[in-house]
Structure formats: structure tokens, C-alpha cells
Amino acid sequence: MKPGTTFAACxxxxxxxxxxxxxxxxxxxxPILFALIVVALFPLALGPEPENLRRIAAxxxxxxxxxxxxxxxxxxxxxxxxxGSLEQLVLSPHPLALLxxxxxxxxxxxxxxxxxxxxxxxxxxxxxxxxILPVLMASLALATPLLSLIGAxxxxxxxxxxxxxxxxxxxxxxxxxxxxxxxxxACNAASAGLAFVAPLLWLSAGLVLALVLAPLACAAALKxxxx
Amino acid sequence: xxxxxxxxxxxxxxxxxxxxxGRIAPWCLGIGFVLGAIALYGxxxxxxxxxxxxxxxxxxxVHVPCAWMSxxxxxxxxxxxxxxxxxxxxxxxxxxxASAPIGAAFTFITLVTGSLWGKPMWGTYWTWxxxxxxxxxxxxxxxxxxxxxxxxxxxxxxxxxxAFLALIGIVNVPxxxxxxxxxxxxxxxxxxxxxxxSKISGDMVWPLLTMALATHIWFFASVLxxxxxxxxxxxxxxxxxxxxxxxxxxxxxxxxxG
Numbered sequence: 001m002k003p004g005t006t007f008a009a010c011x012x013x014x015x016x017x018x019x020x021x022x023x024x025x026x027x028x029x030x031p032i033l034f035a036l037i038v039v040a041l042f043p044l045a046l047g048p049e050p051e052n053l054r055r056i057a058a059x060x061x062x063x064x065x066x067x068x069x070x071x072x073x074x075x076x077x078x079x080x081x082x083x084g085s086l087e088q089l090v091l092s093p094h095p096l097a098l099l100x101x102x103x104x105x106x107x108x109x110x111x112x113x114x115x116x117x118x119x120x121x122x123x124x125x126x127x128x129x130x131x132i133l134p135v136l137m138a139s140l141a142l143a144t145p146l147l148s149l150i151g152a153x154x155x156x157x158x159x160x161x162x163x164x165x166x167x168x169x170x171x172x173x174x175x176x177x178x179x180x181x182x183x184x185x186a187c188n189a190a191s192a193g194l195a196f197v198a199p200l201l202w203l204s205a206g207l208v209l210a211l212v213l214a215p216l217a218c219a220a221a222l223k224x225x226x227x
Numbered sequence: 228x229x230x231x232x233x234x235x236x237x238x239x240x241x242x243x244x245x246x247x248x249g250r251i252a253p254w255c256l257g258i259g260f261v262l263g264a265i266a267l268y269g270x271x272x273x274x275x276x277x278x279x280x281x282x283x284x285x286x287x288x289v290h291v292p293c294a295w296m297s298x299x300x301x302x303x304x305x306x307x308x309x310x311x312x313x314x315x316x317x318x319x320x321x322x323x324x325a326s327a328p329i330g331a332a333f334t335f336i337t338l339v340t341g342s343l344w345g346k347p348m349w350g351t352y353w354t355w356x357x358x359x360x361x362x363x364x365x366x367x368x369x370x371x372x373x374x375x376x377x378x379x380x381x382x383x384x385x386x387x388x389x390a391f392l393a394l395i396g397i398v399n400v401p402x403x404x405x406x407x408x409x410x411x412x413x414x415x416x417x418x419x420x421x422x423x424x425s426k427i428s429g430d431m432v433w434p435l436l437t438m439a440l441a442t443h444i445w446f447f448a449s450v451l452x453x454x455x456x457x458x459x460x461x462x463x464x465x466x467x468x469x470x471x472x473x474x475x476x477x478x479x480x481x482x483x484x485g
Contacts, residue, residue: 174367
């Protein structure tokens with residue numbers, strides 16, 4: 001049998017993944033609910049003074065998105081691993097890195113993009129000054145794909161493990177730290193009235209690197225854990 | 228075959244490595260211990276008091292060598308991880324995984340001694356300074372490698388997955404090393420230099436360098452001892468491992484089994 005073109009394989013994969021998400025579209029709400037709950041806990045724990053909340057708002061929104069992204073990571077390969085289609089993906093004649101890139105892109109679209117859309121609401125819950133909102137959104141828009149790409153590599157290493165939740169957090173969080181520092185750093189610099197472009201440029205540089213390298217690393221990691 | 232390559236292949240075979248490591252490890256341990264004792268004596272007794280920090284500075288004779296070792300152990304682990312992934316050498320997998328807990332221990336000691344020193348000097352046990360944070364991240368990276376290694380049942384696969392993680396995490400090593408130059412925060416810059424003059428008095432530098440040498444030698448002793456056990460476990464089904472187990476076992480248990 002002659003295999004189809006790589007482009008056809010990628011678009012089939014994207015269509016399949018999107019259909020799967022659409023059939024269970026209620027699940028897309030879970031990360032949003034989680035982020036909302038995390039953000040709602042902070043005013044309860046720290047007291048409702050707007051001055052306090054304004055200072056920590058950007059960081060809290062960032063951490064809430066990071067954590068709910070971490071929870072959503074597990075679904076990236078789980079279903080495919082359980083029904084065996086992940087092995088078929090690895091066996092396919094098309095470049096695995098490209099196929100994984102499509103999977104990660106769909107995963108980002110369906111888990112991180114909804115979070116990005118509610119991020120202004122989360123920021124408003126914590127009284128983030130409106131002038132800083134564009135900086136927060138820009139840094140989140142750069143950081144969430146980066147987090148998804150880095151996370152995908154670690155998920156690929158833990159695929160097939162039964163209880164991988166805590167371990168995944170342990171693997172992922174050290175690698176997330178620089179992203180968090182630069183992303184939240186841009187917002188903090190902006191709210192202090194300082195130049196915030198440099199951390200955003202660092203994030204962009206990291207994103208470009210990860211766009212190229214992370215799918216390759218993810219493919220290598222997947223081959224190790226499925227070997 | 229080129230004699231060097233032949234020697235390399237020989238030493239890479241588990242039985243040969245087991246034998247040679249068994250001969251080297253006690254020597255390394257002994258030399259490391261003696262050097263460490265000399266360095267401690269030099270650092271705690273011989274070296275003069277610091278004109279500014281008094282006796283509290285003496286913790287650097289433990290702190291600084293351990294901090295160097297926390298990076299060195301990661302480098303050693305990453306090099307072995309690379310060899311293990313590219314050439315699939317069993318010995319490198321074992322060496323990489325043997326160095327992870329030791330590196331984690333050195334990182335932990337670095338953090339503890341640093342915070343003990345920080346209390347009288349900076350007035351706080353902990354601060355979110357760039358170098359402290361990246362050292363903490365290094366500790367979590369070590370924990371991640373160890374955790375991943377023990378979470379997978381197939382030992383070879385576990386070693387390869389953990390080795391891959393170690394290679395990804397290596398981006399953190401230059402960050403730890405250069406953090407004090409990049410972000411000018413509380414932690415001081417380095418005063419001991421390999422190239423160019425050091426900014427530290429001579430009677431303080433010799434215990435420091437001796438201790439650094441001692442920790443390196445001790446590290447290798449520990450890695451060799453750990454990897455010997457690792458090799459025995461991994462090859463427990465092979466003849467050479469069984470011969471060693473039988474030779475070590477008391478006579479009556481051998482007859483009971485055989």
C-alpha cells in the first residue's frame with residue numbers, strides 16, 4: 001500500500017483530534033474551571049484588599065494558567081496510548097516530529113486557547129490594572145505554547161505509566177520555571193513602569209527554539225517510552 | 228582494532244568494569260577521606276579569620292566545593308546520559324543513574340550550608356536570589372531524573388528515559404553557573420578563578436582547592452561503588468553476576484540452593 005502525503009497525514013490527524021475534542025467538548029471547560037477556582041482561592045486566602053490583589057494579580061493568573069495547563073497535559077497522549085493509535089503514529093512512514101507537532105498544536109488550541117480567552121476575566125477578578133492587561137496577554141500568548149511544547153516532551157517520557165500525575169509535575173515544573181520568571185517578569189516590569197520588552201523577547205526566542213526542537217525531542221522521548 | 232578502542236570496549240563490559248571499579252573505589256574513598264580531613268583541618272583551624280565575616284565564613288570550605296560538585300555531577304551525568312542514548316552503552320546508563328543521587332545530595336548540602344551561612348550574613352535563611360533559585364531548580368531536576376528512573380519497571384528503558392530528561396535539564400547548568408553575573412543579586416560572584424588571579428587569600432585558597440579535589444575523588448568512589456551494585460542488579464541473570472553472588476554467599480546457603 002502506498003502511503004499518502006505527509007500533508008494529508010497531518011491534516012487527517014488534526015481533523016481526527018479536533019473531532020475527538022468536539023465529541024467531548026464538555027471536557028474543554030475543566031481547565032477553565034480549575035483556573036477560576038485557583039484564582040478565586042487567592043482573595044479568600046490573602047484577604048480581599050484590592051491593593052494587595054492588584055500587586056499579585058499578574059503572577060497569580062500566570063500560575064493558575066500554568067497549573068491548569070499542567071493538569072491538562074496528561075490528556076495529550078493518554079487516549080491515544082490506551083487505544084493503541086499512538087503506536088501506529090510512531091510506526092507511520094511520516095516524520096513523527098511533524099505529526100506530534102500537529103498533536104501539540106491541537107492540544108494547545110483546545111486547552112490553552114480557552115484559558116487565554118478567560119485570562120482577562122481572571123485578571124479582572126484580581127483587579128489587575130487595565131494598562132497591564134495587554135502585557136499580560138502578550139506574555140501569556142507567548143508562554144502558553146512554550147509550556148505546551150515543553151510539557152509535551154515530559155509527557156512523552158511518562159506515557160504508559162499508570163500513576164504519572166505527581167511525577168509529571170516533578171519533571172515539568174523545573175523546566176517551567178524560566179518561562180514563569182520571564183512571563184511574570186514582563187508583567188511586573190510593566191506594572192513598575194520599567195521596560196518590559198526584553199523578557200517578552202526572551203520568551204519569543206524560547207518559543208522559536210521550542211517550536212523547532214520540542215517536537216523532535218518529543219518524538220525521541222516517545223520512541224524511548226514505547227520501545 | 229586500535230588498542231585504545233579495544234581497551235575502551237573491555238572496560239565497558241560489565242564484569243571487567245565491576246572488577247576494576249572494585250579495586251579503584253576503596254582507594255578513591257580513602258584518598259578522598261584523607262584529603263577531606265586535611266582540607267577541613269586547614270579550613271577550620273589553620274586558615275585565618277576573615278576580617279569582615281569572622282569565623283562564619285569557614286562554611287565556604289564545605290559550601291563552595293559542594294556547589295561545584297552539584298554542577299560537576301550533573302555534567303558527568305549528562306555526558307554519560309548522552310553516551311547511553313547515542314551508543315546504547317549499558318555501563319553509561321548505570322554511571323549516569325549512579326551519579327544522580329550523589330549530585331542531588333551535593334546540591335542539598337549546598338543549599339543547607341548556604342542557608343546556614345546566609346542567616347548571620349544576609350539576615351535570612353533563604354532569599355529568592357537568582358543563584359539560589361536555580362540551584363533549587365537543579366535539585367528538582369535531580370529529583371525528576373531519580374523519580375523517572377524508579378517509576379519505570381524496565382531498567383534499561385527507565386535509564387534511557389531518565390537520561391533523556393537529564394539531557395533536557397542541562398540548560399539549567401549554565402544558568403546556575405552564570406546567574407550571579409547575569410542577574411546582579413545578593414549572591415556574590417566567584418572569587419576563585421582557574422584563569423587569572425583569584426580574589427581570595429592564599430592561606431584560604433589551599434584548603435578550598437584541597438576540599439574540591441577531595442569531593443571530586445569521593446564522588447568517583449561513590450559513583451563506582453553505586454554502579455557496581457547497579458551492574459550486579461541489572462545483570463543478575465548473567466553468569467558473571469551469579470558467580471559473584473555464589474562466591475560471596477555463605478557455604479551452607481549455596482548448598483541449600485544448589
